[in-house]
Amino acid sequence: MTEAMQPFTEEELERYARHIVLREIGGTGQQRLKAARVLVVGAGGLGSPALLYLGAAGVGHLTVVDDDVVSVSNLQRQVIHTTGRVGMPKVQSAAQTLAEINPHVKVEPIEARLDDGLAADLFARHDLVLDGTDNFATRYLVNRAAVAAARPLISAAITQWEGQIGLYHPASGAPCYQCVFPAEPAPGLAPSCAAAGVMGALPGVVGSMMALEAIKEITGAGPGLRGRLLIYDALYGETRTIAVARRDDCPVCGGGAV
Secondary structure, eight states: OOOOOOOOOOOHHHTTHHTTTTTHHHHHHHHHHHHHHHEEEEEEETTHHHHHHHHHHHHHHHEEEEOBBBBBGTTTEEEEEEETTHHHBHHHHHHHHHHOOOOOEEEEEEOOOOOOHHHHHHHHTOSEEEESSSSHHHHHHHHHHHHTTTTEEEEEEETTEEEEEEEEEEGGTTOOOOHHHHHHHHHTTSOOHHHHOOTTTTTHHHHHHHHHHHHHHHTTOOOOOOTEEEEEEEETTTEEEOOOOOOTTOOTTTOOOO
8 A cells, every 4th residue: 555656856855865875775765665654653752753753754644643632741752742732632733843844745644542443444544553652452452453454563662761662563474462462461560651750762762763663664674673572771771672473372363363
């Protein structure tokens, strides 16, 4: 599901010159970015930097879905929004910033809470999904819809000083999100950012990783995070990668699917 290939204008060639000279991307990869349709669920801490870099990179069609409005407490980390937009729907604020960054990108803001019906429609008309939401119920919903639509899903999460990111895509042999996280943690084991706090720059790092992995997935540049979960500890400046695999008894993508 991609847009028809369109030639670059002179301005676009200059704008994307640093991508085009990269051997792993080149003109062909930049054309793939221009033709891509990417859905970002959530315009908060993770969605903010992901959207900024995807827009700057020249992803042709970005859809962002969120039902929240900008609040003062968001501004410590949600860098796509500004003080002057407090009270504005986050999707509208994000669209306004992206239009200022790159007028060549079409942004589709959807001010709504994601549900199964909306997810089925949106996922079917996008090539790739990024999930930057902050609760397990929505993450499981996003995962189900991604598996049903056979779309790759880049999902990340943050809390306090730690973040994690993986690429889930059973259609290509990788696990789905629920293979790796089969059940929601017990209350208190995975507190929200509001309850536990979060270092403001952390979502910038992890959200930028989401954009980076999305660009790699679209262009085919380098190995992605299929079958791997990357964990970043900002407090100690450490990263580690864990191999993950599909589960035959996964209720979403395995033999236990219903």
